[in-house]
Amino acid sequence: MRRLGRAAILGVLAAAGGCGEAVVQKPPSARSVAESAAELDDADYLLQLGLMRGHLLVGNALFELGEHDAARMHSKHPADELYAALAPSLAARGSAGFAAELDAHAASVAAGDEAAVAQAYATVVEAIDRTEKIVEPSPRLAAQVILLLLREAAREYAVGIVAGKPENPHEYQDAYGFARVALDWSRRSALRLGAGDRRIFERMADKLEALDIMWPSLMPPRHVEQSAARLYGTAADMEILALDLGR
Amino acid sequence: MRGFALTFLLAAATGVSGDEVNVYSARHYDTDLALYERFTELTGVRVNLIEGGSDGLIERILNEAEFSPADVLITVDAGRLWRAHQQGVFQAVESDILEQRIPAHLRDRSGHWFGLSKRARVIVYNRSAGLPEEVSRYEDLAEPRLRGKVCMRSSGNIYNLSLLGSLIEHNGAAAAAAWAKGVVANFQRRPQGNDTAQLRAVAAGECDVSIANTYYIGRLLGSKDAADRAVAERLGVLFPNQDDRGAHVNISGAGVVRHAPHRDDAIRFLEYLTSDFAQRLFAEGNNEYPVAGGSTGPIAGLGDFKEDSVDASVLGANQAAAVMAFDRAGWR
Numbered sequence: 001m002r003r004l005g006r007a008a009i010l011g012v013l014a015a016a017g018g019c020g021e022a023v024v025q026k027p028p029s030a031r032s033v034a035e036s037a038a039e040l041d042d043a044d045y046l047l048q049l050g051l052m053r054g055h056l057l058v059g060n061a062l063f064e065l066g067e068h069d070a071a072r073m074h075s076k077h078p079a080d081e082l083y084a085a086l087a088p089s090l091a092a093r094g095s096a097g098f099a100a101e102l103d104a105h106a107a108s109v110a111a112g113d114e115a116a117v118a119q120a121y122a123t124v125v126e127a128i129d130r131t132e133k134i135v136e137p138s139p140r141l142a143a144q145v146i147l148l149l150l151r152e153a154a155r156e157y158a159v160g161i162v163a164g165k166p167e168n169p170h171e172y173q174d175a176y177g178f179a180r181v182a183l184d185w186s187r188r189s190a191l192r193l194g195a196g197d198r199r200i201f202e203r204m205a206d207k208l209e210a211l212d213i214m215w216p217s218l219m220p221p222r223h224v225e226q227s228a229a230r231l232y233g234t235a236a237d238m239e240i241l242a243l244d245l246g247r
Numbered sequence: 248m249r250g251f252a253l254t255f256l257l258a259a260a261t262g263v264s265g266d267e268v269n270v271y272s273a274r275h276y277d278t279d280l281a282l283y284e285r286f287t288e289l290t291g292v293r294v295n296l297i298e299g300g301s302d303g304l305i306e307r308i309l310n311e312a313e314f315s316p317a318d319v320l321i322t323v324d325a326g327r328l329w330r331a332h333q334q335g336v337f338q339a340v341e342s343d344i345l346e347q348r349i350p351a352h353l354r355d356r357s358g359h360w361f362g363l364s365k366r367a368r369v370i371v372y373n374r375s376a377g378l379p380e381e382v383s384r385y386e387d388l389a390e391p392r393l394r395g396k397v398c399m400r401s402s403g404n405i406y407n408l409s410l411l412g413s414l415i416e417h418n419g420a421a422a423a424a425a426w427a428k429g430v431v432a433n434f435q436r437r438p439q440g441n442d443t444a445q446l447r448a449v450a451a452g453e454c455d456v457s458i459a460n461t462y463y464i465g466r467l468l469g470s471k472d473a474a475d476r477a478v479a480e481r482l483g484v485l486f487p488n489q490d491d492r493g494a495h496v497n498i499s500g501a502g503v504v505r506h507a508p509h510r511d512d513a514i515r516f517l518e519y520l521t522s523d524f525a526q527r528l529f530a531e532g533n534n535e536y537p538v539a540g541g542s543t544g545p546i547a548g549l550g551d552f553k554e555d556s557v558d559a560s561v562l563g564a565n566q567a568a569a570v571m572a573f574d575r576a577g578w579r
Contacts, residue, residue: 158310228310229310229311229314233313233314236297236315239297243295
């Protein structure tokens with residue numbers, strides 16, 4: 001039997017319903033995507049970095065497509081809405097952070113010079129790489145980051161596309177960025193692991209690649225055939241695949 | 248019972264698929280692990296268990312829609328099962344085994360969900376103070392002679408909603424609303440805490456009488472903590488309405504999810520959960536009564552009782568009216 005421990009879904013699932021329904025007992029044999037509170041903290045740390053990567057990734061893609069206004073929005077998002085909350089976690093891990101790189105990148109996108117944007121993008125991604133490497137992720141932690149990123153992508157997509165109509169292109173694009181970062185996590189994890197766990201991350205990557213149909217273009221068309229359900233369902237698939245990690 | 252166990256084993260032996268079944272469960276008990284592992288031993292079907300809160304799991308399944316890997320949802324309370332069915336979480340299944348093993352009033356008649364264990368909602372009183380005079384029915388808790396003597400948990404709790412749903416069914420909406428108002432008038436304190444908090448309050452003499460699900464009493468009786476057992480020893484338990492319809496019972500239950508990718512194995516899994524072996528573990532995991540077979544564990548000591556056989560679906564169907572009645576009564 002494969003079981004995902006309750007700790008793994010802390011902060012992911014909605015709170016329990018009737019308080020009498022369950023006494024939470026985590027059996028010693030239960031395996032969790034996240035084994036400890038420390039890893040849960042790391043999961044959030046890596047998630048926040050992943051979200052920033054996602055914003056920057058989609059912003060860069062939009063800039064390259066000539067969608068400079070949309071790119072400007074995404075390039076500002078990490079500094080405006082995410083970085084401040086992450087600062088204590090960066091400090092706790094002895095990281096110098098990358099605020100200057102984020103600002104420089106956003107400024108370059110605002111200025112619109114292609115070469116400068118490419119350089120600033122490479123620099124900020126490199127800074128995030130360094131910041132991310134402070135944490136050595138276990139396979140379960142990596143799987144949890146993938147799961148969290150994909151669930152966030154699903155939530156954003158649900159806001160972005162409502163009944164096939166693009167109600168909020170920005171959220172639709174965010175979802176693309178987060179899903180791509182989740183794919184990157186699965187590919188990178190597959191590369192550094194032994195055969196058993198590698199196959200699991202390869203299967204995750206296959207499922208994540210199949211999500212490309214969710215975004216027929218970066219600027220959403222008038223009608224989108226897909227719904228967030230596919231993202232939610234794929235996230236659940238990730239969760240089930242992760243049950244086999246370490247077997 | 249024996250015949251069923253043999254039938255299931257034979258079916259399992261000829262139907263090993265090496266497949267898997269994805270179970271979303273709001274239950275979290277050690278005994279469940281042995282329960283699921285045994286299913287795998289019997290059938291070769293692996294159980295992938297995703298745990299969460301009831302409402303969270305329902306929301307997940309709805310969000311995942313046709314892409315959900317969920318095959319089975321296990322949750323508690325008939326009201327919640329009914330609500331999940333209304334939201335389109337389940338699909339109808341036909342199974343002679345499920346129909347034979349589970350009493351008709353403890354399952355959805357159209358096969359969308361099935362009760363797998365049950366709990367009674369009983370009246371508790373302080374044993375040393377004795378049962379207040381002329382209390383033998385839920386209805387008595389609203390009598391003016393109990394003014395200032397009753398403790399209750401909040402009305403938002405689904406167990407109270409289901410209890411009031413049963414009163415609406417038996418006595419009518421107006422009488423049920425009057426009952427809620429009468430109980431509120433008898434409150435010793437504002438509703439607070441869960442069922443265990445009510446049990447502790449009664450044991451401590453803070454109030455004379457309350458109601459609680461039997462498994463809360465079972466937990467205290469079977470607790471490793473002597474202080475918990477002492478609380479249980481100070482309590483008297485009355486199964487209400489034994490001279491008429493019987494005590495209100497509710498269920499833990501499950502259904503096959505609407506888009507289950509492993510539908511056949513999901514049905515086999517539910518059928519397995521009604522086997523003698525599984526029933527014992529499923530019920531003991533939370534000090535509940537099995538839907539098939541006799542009770543075991545601490546609650547067996549509470550004795551046999553007559554249970555209300557109102558259709559469990561009614562508890563859900565009357566939920567909205569129950570919410571309104573509680574609200575109008577000022578039962579927060």
